[in-house]
Amino acid sequence: MSPHGSFRGRLVWSFVAVVAGVAVLIGVITLSLVRLVPARGLEQQLADQAEAVAGSPRGVEACLAAAALQPVGTELYLVAANGAVRRPGCPLRRVLRRPGQPLVPAPAGVGGADLAAGATVTGVRDGIAFALAPVPEPAPRNAAGVLLAHRTGALGAGLVGLIGRRLLLAALLAVAVAAGVAWLVADRLTAPLARLVAAARRLGSGDLSTRVGPGAGQEPAELAELATAFDDMAAALEHEQAEQKAFLASVGHELKTPLTTVQGWTEALLDGTVDSPGGRREGLERIHAETLRLARLVQDLLDLARLGRGQFAVALVDTDAAAVLREAAGAAAARAARAGVPVQQLLDQPLAAHVDPGRLRQVLDNLLDNATRSSPAGQPVVVMARPLPDGRVEAAVVDRGPGIAAEDLPRAFDRGYLWSRYRGTRTVGSGLGLAIVKALCDAMGVAVRAEQAPGGGTVFRLVLPAPRGAASWGPARRSLPAATEPT
Numbered sequence: 001m002s003p004h005g006s007f008r009g010r011l012v013w014s015f016v017a018v019v020a021g022v023a024v025l026i027g028v029i030t031l032s033l034v035r036l037v038p039a040r041g042l043e044q045q046l047a048d049q050a051e052a053v054a055g056s057p058r059g060v061e062a063c064l065a066a067a068a069l070q071p072v073g074t075e076l077y078l079v080a081a082n083g084a085v086r087r088p089g090c091p092l093r094r095v096l097r098r099p100g101q102p103l104v105p106a107p108a109g110v111g112g113a114d115l116a117a118g119a120t121v122t123g124v125r126d127g128i129a130f131a132l133a134p135v136p137e138p139a140p141r142n143a144a145g146v147l148l149a150h151r152t153g154a155l156g157a158g159l160v161g162l163i164g165r166r167l168l169l170a171a172l173l174a175v176a177v178a179a180g181v182a183w184l185v186a187d188r189l190t191a192p193l194a195r196l197v198a199a200a201r202r203l204g205s206g207d208l209s210t211r212v213g214p215g216a217g218q219e220p221a222e223l224a225e226l227a228t229a230f231d232d233m234a235a236a237l238e239h240e241q242a243e244q245k246a247f248l249a250s251v252g253h254e255l256k257t258p259l260t261t262v263q264g265w266t267e268a269l270l271d272g273t274v275d276s277p278g279g280r281r282e283g284l285e286r287i288h289a290e291t292l293r294l295a296r297l298v299q300d301l302l303d304l305a306r307l308g309r310g311q312f313a314v315a316l317v318d319t320d321a322a323a324v325l326r327e328a329a330g331a332a333a334a335r336a337a338r339a340g341v342p343v344q345q346l347l348d349q350p351l352a353a354h355v356d357p358g359r360l361r362q363v364l365d366n367l368l369d370n371a372t373r374s375s376p377a378g379q380p381v382v383v384m385a386r387p388l389p390d391g392r393v394e395a396a397v398v399d400r401g402p403g404i405a406a407e408d409l410p411r412a413f414d415r416g417y418l419w420s421r422y423r424g425t426r427t428v429g430s431g432l433g434l435a436i437v438k439a440l441c442d443a444m445g446v447a448v449r450a451e452q453a454p455g456g457g458t459v460f461r462l463v464l465p466a467p468r469g470a471a472s473w474g475p476a477r478r479s480l481p482a483a484t485e486p487t
């Protein structure tokens with residue numbers, strides 16, 4: 001990248017351009033003042049000389065005054081009362097060697113009208129500075145005023161040149177200093193940016209442990225904040241990658257186990273190892289159960305993919321949440337009957353909420369499957385609900401399983417977290433169900449949380465939004481257990 005295209009180059013050139021522009025502006029103003037001041041001084045000088053000559057503007061005196069002023073570039077004229085302008089006659093022309101032509105022509109428009117003011121008049125016209133002084137008591141045939149003229153084109157030329165050279169030197173020095181300062185400032189600004197660029201390239205190459213870290217403490221606060229944001233992003237990416245690896249590992253394990261079982265039984269059936277009718281039925285039942293397990297895992301993965309792409313359609317309506325809870329509890333009781341885990345219902349009739357009935361059933365199926373799998377045989381899983389004073393509905397699924405440690409409750413709905421945390425100590429599912437529950441609840445505006453149940457186990461609480469309609473519903477007849485109360 002060329003210096004002109006870089007941040008450093010642009011900053012340096014911007015500083016130089018600003019300083020150069022200011023220097024040019026100062027130079028123009030200064031030189032104009034240098035030209036103006038000598039002209040004003042010359043006018044005053046001509047006025048003093050004209051008033052001196054006006055004291056005796058006759059004959060030899062006027063001739064001598066004209067001859068004395070010509071070497072310094074000033075021409076003397078006599079002005080009549082009618083405004084006529086003439087050079088004074090000089091009987092000593094040959095002796096004084098006065099030129100035949102005037103050095104400076106009389107400025108146009110200067111004449112009798114200016115004498116009428118009765119005071120000395122000065123000015124600059126067409127590059128000629130002049131001073132017109134009236135004669136105090138002119139004789140009838142003598143001049144009424146004395147006019148001195150001097151060209152201003154060469155005025156202050158030496159001074160302008162001297163000051164111009166000094167201004168040029170000062171401007172070059174200022175530009176050099178500005179370029180140096182801009183380079184240092186740009187270096188201070190671009191050094192953290194260079195570290196960010198290098199870190200971003202390492203991050204893009206796959207090194208998610210890359211961190212910019214704190215600089216020397218001298219970078220601007222905005223760049224320090226940018227570095228902190230970059231480190232936070234890198235940490236989030238690293239955490240996300242670790243979770244994805246754990247998720248893929250958990251999914252791979254969950255897929256491998258039923259596939260291994262299916263493969264083992266099919267091989268046993270094909271090679272005749274299992275040839276009794278009872279053994280074949282048992283094998284087919286195991287294959288069927290593992291196939292259902294695989295189908296559920298695949299469906300969980302599809303659900304997560306839809307949630308990640310925002311493709312879950314949620315149709316919120318006012319519905320009887322108690323009816324959905326009863327249906328889910330009944331289906332769960334049928335599934336858990338073989339394991340000897342009963343499912344009890346403690347529900348009010350009816351309970352109105354503004355939810356998607358199908359998605360709410362999906363949430364309850366996941367929670368009840370986890371609860372019946374965690375609870376030992378003979379220990380019931382309880383489904384209960386009650387209305388809240390503000391019109392919402394609170395529902396809960398309570399199991400009597402080993403429970404979740406207090407420090408793990410805030411992350412209970414993280415994808416695969418409980419699976420990786422407890423897979424070696426208890427029966428766990430795919431690690432996806434609770435993540436789907438949380439995503440569906442968020443989509444419906446349902447608050448969900450996990451708590452430790454009194455006496456052991458886990459309580460999953462749902463707070464369903466109040467209905468939008470004006471229908472009245474029956475009062476609460478049953479209350480849910482608090483975390484501090486025994487059931």
